[in-house]
Amino acid sequence: MTGSERGQTMATRVGAGITADVADTVATPKATEPPEPSGPSGIWHRGRVLATAALLLGLLLLLHASIPNRTGNLGSLVETFLPWCGLLVPLLLAGALLRRSATAVIALLLPAAAWLNLFGPLLVDKSHPGGDLTVVSHNVGAHNPDPVGTARALAGSGADVLALEELAARARGTYEKELAKAYPHHTVQGTVGLWSRFPLSDTRPVDVKMDAGPLGDAKPAEVKMVYNRGMRTTVATDHGPLAVYVAHLGSVRVNPRAGLSSGRRDAGAQSLGQAVAAEENERVVLLGDLNGTLDDRAYAGLTSRMESAQEAAGSGFGFSWPAAFPVVRIDQILVRGVEPESAWVLPATGSDHLPVAARVSWRTR
Template sequence: MAQAYGSSGSGQHGPGARLRRLGHRLRSDRGLWRRGIVLAAFAVLLALVMLLHAQIPNTVGNLGSLTETFLPWLGLFVPVLLVLGLVRKSATAVLAVLVPAIVWLNLFGGLLTDKQHSGGDLTVATHNVNADNPDPATTAQDVAASGAQVVALEELTTEALPTYEKALAGTYPYHSVQGTVGLWSKYPLSATRPVDIKLGWTRAMRSTVATPEGAVAVYVAHMPSVRVKVDSGFTASQRDESADALGEAIADEPLGKVILLGDLNGTMNDRALNAVTSQMRSTQGAAGSGFGFSWPAAFPMARIDQIMVKGVEPVSSWTLPKTNSDHLPIAARVQL
């Protein structure tokens, strides 16, 4: 009798019984599937936008580049749609949310893991110091505290430049400033020259850094700013032309080891930077932890400041603490 009672109880209340009741409910309650069709459609549309972002045209307001700049943030819609689907008690909506979730993880899941390693023989850093920086001396000291042997600064002004030079002189005996960008190094510099990125004034440069492990070509660049306007959308044509010119210069570089430091005003997802990104690796993507957003400093939403390499192995990549700039400085350690 005890065995019969136990068997009966297990059949009515065990996991198998609960699954059978759930299956019966799913089959009988047609509303579970009919409700939430609109939510399901939004979920599928979200997945398509992320999956086919490269197909979104730039002909109207550079919509494709705008979407790609903030592409990771589209993942925030996934939990929102999931909650709405649960509130609506819609099996259709809940299952549909799995589609954009899988697409997002496929695109960005790798960035969620920590890929930083120890080692490396050269540390580099870059920082858009902001032309309106109220305390350039402290900003320079903060960047030097990173321990980088090579530092690039962008958005240098004539007024603030002597302050940066004085603050960094004790740490970096070699430096060169070309227009509004500069390079400071613990190792000798040679073959330093401006790089023409089609602006009419200098916002990019190139120099050979004589490291103990050999010569490295270091480029510093500050791409033109982009704007989001109601009447014209994402205005980035000047940035795009400069990116093409920078890509050509890097492609023609005779040295095999190349490092690019700077504010590119664009993310690695932005197709407009293909001339550069197609031939170089992002240290954050290869050896970072997380997304490494650098702008705006108060609430970083995009990584538009980049450290990229060619012929060099990234070991680790990270963002530095906030300074008086509207950008966060970033650093990376590489193996030459």
């Protein structure tokens, strides 16, 4: 055999070996993960993680009242931002559609139904025309750079009764001067005040548990009055006497380690609830910055006795803070014995809060 023939024979053998190896590789693939099911059955097997997340979200919305407050006031923290949990529903839905998962889509029915049950009624305009009295509440802000503009905006709001919170001593004279023409009657108790078109009587401060210092040290009586953040008065309206409470409850803080710190606010809400419960006047309105949403269980003593004007006669959530981009409603108007006809949020002033307003009537439906 010549050299050329031997070379051709060797090349033939090598080529045959490579062909055999390739054939073996094709015939016996390496072990891999089994592919996800496709076709009609696959849509039920995909997206199990998304489905689990949807079910957990639904349970959170349904059982939020069962979340304990023992550690960092976790329950109150969740309830403060509970409406925003609804944003997770379309996000999870988008993921379910991308994964083409029927299981996840069906699981999302639970949180969607739970959210609509809790907050769906707020999306409907429940206002009615008419009403006998317009009330407005505004935390004007201790560091408001434009108290004159704020006072003039409030005077032009059409309010018959106007409550102001966080009145700084240096700005008090400005508000009294600018509001004097529209409101011949007013009273200031510490850092809260009420301006009215009607006469006022039986005015007194209301203890909202803000008389202790940062370490619990009791303040002297004269200092307490300066920092008083609650009051009660009787407004002699054309339809009869109306008891009006004005309150600015303690602030809350969110700390990554301690959670929601709201001890003073919660104590103030409890004290305010007791004052309203003891109120002898049939018709009562509470105006103020309560530093929390009414979904928070801390306000059970108030919400069990009074009705939110926004929930009864408003449209939407009525978020009031922060003014630049409101995400929660912490400024409230609660009523008892009068009927809310409409409720709304007024345009921004120089404060970091938005003013809130309501129109109420003496008749009941």
